[in-house]
Amino acid sequence: RSREELVALADQPDRAGLLLAIEGGEALGGDPAAVEEMAALGVRYITLAWGDNDLCGSAFGENRGLSELGRQVVRQMERHRVLVDVSHMSDAALADTAHMATRTYIASHSSCRAICPAPRNLTDAQLRALADQGGVAGVNFASLFLTREAYEAQWPIYGRYMPRLKGDAEQVKKVGKEMDAELAGTPRPPLSAVADHVAHIVKVAGVEAAALGSDLDGFAHGPEGLEG
Numbered sequence: 001r002s003r004e005e006l007v008a009l010a011d012q013p014d015r016a017g018l019l020l021a022i023e024g025g026e027a028l029g030g031d032p033a034a035v036e037e038m039a040a041l042g043v044r045y046i047t048l049a050w051g052d053n054d055l056c057g058s059a060f061g062e063n064r065g066l067s068e069l070g071r072q073v074v075r076q077m078e079r080h081r082v083l084v085d086v087s088h089m090s091d092a093a094l095a096d097t098a099h100m101a102t103r104t105y106i107a108s109h110s111s112c113r114a115i116c117p118a119p120r121n122l123t124d125a126q127l128r129a130l131a132d133q134g135g136v137a138g139v140n141f142a143s144l145f146l147t148r149e150a151y152e153a154q155w156p157i158y159g160r161y162m163p164r165l166k167g168d169a170e171q172v173k174k175v176g177k178e179m180d181a182e183l184a185g186t187p188r189p190p191l192s193a194v195a196d197h198v199a200h201i202v203k204v205a206g207v208e209a210a211a212l213g214s215d216l217d218g219f220a221h222g223p224e225g226l227e228g
Contacts, residue, residue, distance in 0.1 A: 001042050021085070021108070023047040025055040025073060032069070035076035045083035047108060048073070049093065056093035059120040060162060065092035071100065078103045086110075086130070087120070087138075087213070094126060104134040109213030111137075111145040112200045115193075118144055118151045124204045131205035138213020139197040141222045143186070146193040153186040154221075180220040191225035 009017045020041070025048040028034040038046070048070065049058040055073055057064030066074065074097060077084050084105040086094050097105060107130060113121035122130070122137055130137060140146075144154040161179040165172055194212075201210040216222075 001044065019044040021045045021047070023085075023088075024050040024053070025070075026050075026053050028055075028073060030054055030069065032072040032076045035073060035082060036080050039080040039082050043082060045085045045106060045108065046077060047085040047087055048097075049088040049090070051088075056096075057090035058088050058093075059090055060088075060158075061090065063090045063092045065090070066096040066100075071096070074100060087140075091119075091123075091126075098126070098129045098133070101133055105130065106135045107137040107213075109138050109140045109215040109218075111140045111197045111213075114204075115196055115200055116145055116147055116151050118155070121145055127201060127205040127209065131209035136209050136211040137201055137205070138211040139194055139201070140213050140215045141194060141226055142215055142219040143188050143221050143223060146197065146223055147189040149187055150189050154183055157182050157186070176220075183221050186221070188221060189223040191223050193223050194226075 006017045006019075009015055020043050022038065022043055022045075025046060027046075028038070035046075048055050051058050052061035052064065054067060055070035056066050070093070074084055078101070081103070084097060084101070085108045086097055086105055087107045087110045089097065107122055111118075111121045112127070113119075113123045115121075120140070127137055143150040144158065145151070157179060161175055164175045198210050198212075
């Protein structure tokens, strides 16, 4: 639940420390007061967006900024020391977050837009602003976020299937299988593409801002060398 607890694990090679997190601000049920409850349960960061919601717009949706509800949630997260995670956010919402942030915020699984133009990736200006606030950007291993070639081949496929990735778990699973089968025929970046993004973050935002975000549970086709 704390930095101190994570640091204490450094001398225990047989143990790993995990921070409890939530992806999708919908989990708060539209109530900023729920942040305090989540914090008490051990949640240490919340990714406010996956798709568009009542808090903000998302990278693959509308370029909406933070709503008033979203601003209230950010204030409550800072008050209760729950990190705001800006991965998946629209540019407008990320700008609003950066403008109002008084504490560190992070991008748990976002790569670099200077290398690959996917809207889920961060611009150099966004990386610098995040680093100035003490945050980190975790490089995403999904192919379409690593190289322009993979993005241009895969994004049209994602565009066709994403609107159908809604509903119950079985529907999401079924549509996801269909999408993955089509994605299997697209080019995969080399493993070195991951290192390219790490190096770029170090170059524009400093080594302390560079992390690995993987997103291993979120895609089926990573770069060559990361089959499992």
